[in-house]
Amino acid sequence: MHTPLCRHARGEPVDYARRALQAGLTEIGFSDHSPMQRDDFDDWRMFDRQLNEYVEKVRKAQRDVPQLTIRLALEVDYLPGQEEWIRDLASRHPWDYFIGSVHYVSDTWAVDSPNKLSEWKHRDTYEVWAVYFERLTQAAESGFFEIIGHTDLPKKFGHRPTRDCTPLYERFLAAAKKRNCAIELNTAGLRKDCKEIYPSRQILEIAYRHGVPITFGSDAHAPEEVGMNFTDAIQLARSVGYTHCRRLARGGFDVVSL
Numbered sequence: 344m345h346t347p348l349c350r351h352a353r354g355e356p357v358d359y360a361r362r363a364l365q366a367g368l369t370e371i372g373f374s375d376h377s378p379m380q381r382d383d384f385d386d387w388r389m390f391d392r393q394l395n396e397y398v399e400k401v402r403k404a405q406r407d408v409p410q411l412t413i414r415l416a417l418e419v420d421y422l423p424g425q426e427e428w429i430r431d432l433a434s435r436h437p438w439d440y441f442i443g444s445v446h447y448v449s450d451t452w453a454v455d456s457p458n459k460l461s462e463w464k465h466r467d468t469y470e471v472w473a474v475y476f477e478r479l480t481q482a483a484e485s486g487f488f489e490i491i492g493h494t495d496l497p498k499k500f501g502h503r504p505t506r507d508c509t510p511l512y513e514r515f516l517a518a519a520k521k522r523n524c525a526i527e528l529n530t531a532g533l534r535k536d537c538k539e540i541y542p543s544r545q546i547l548e549i550a551y552r553h554g555v556p557i558t559f560g561s562d563a564h565a566p567e568e569v570g571m572n573f574t575d576a577i578q579l580a581r582s583v584g585y586t587h588c589r590r591l592a593r594g595g596f597d598v599v600s601l
């Protein structure tokens with residue numbers, strides 16, 4: 344879940360926490376978009392100097408809503424060559440977990456950006472998916488991340504390759520399994536043009552076959568989105584065979600039955 348510091352979400356963490364209680368959740372986690380090394384890299388994340396303020400906002404929600412377990416995390420962009428920066432971020436606060444996400448398939452194009460939709464017209468859809476999954480595999484292999492976020496994000500606006508992507512998925516999920524990374528069932532996809540949870544049933548079936556653990560996320564950018572469509576996500580997980588999910592906390596995880 345996000346905070347207004349990323350410049351495209353609304354509501355304070357404490358508002359998300361109160362909404363979570365209403366929705367009957369017992370635990371939530373904040374994982375706002377991490378700062379980049381250069382503050383002018385893009386305009387949809389907190390500035391580096393705001394990282395402490397972010398942590399303080401989450402701490403405040405923990406104090407104000409003590410009935411709820413609230414985890415402190417980050418959604419960290421994985422770009423090749425950023426390893427030192429990610430290590431630096433990891434050392435600054437006692438994070439419960441990092442969600443590793445790929446948005447960028449080049450230094451200037453985030454595939455989920457509504458402002459860069461025209462890029463798709465100049466690219467071969469399969470090539471974009473291939474680069475994306477190559478980076479996602481590297482993210483899993485990097486060992487920085489407990490969870491890999493929205494694993495088939497390039498489908499957001501409905502750009503789906505006609506060529507079979509199974510080998511891309513297999514390679515990524517083998518890497519996730521090897522490095523003990525979970526993938527999330529992210530319900531935000533249901534609120535986008537693709538109208539589908541991230542990841543697709545096909546990817547989730549392969550994940551299940553590899554023994555890749557799962558978590559659940561609503562990727563809320565507003566309080567009313569907290570826990571949205573979790574019933575659908577649990578149903579999807581169960582229908583491919585999952586009986587358990589992971590619950591993460593600093594230094595480890597629990598396994599919880601669905």
Ligand SMILES: [Zn+2]
Pocket residue numbers: 345349351376564
């Ligand atoms: Zn966002």
Ligand SMILES: [Zn+2]
Pocket residue numbers: 418444446492493
């Ligand atoms: Zn994301």
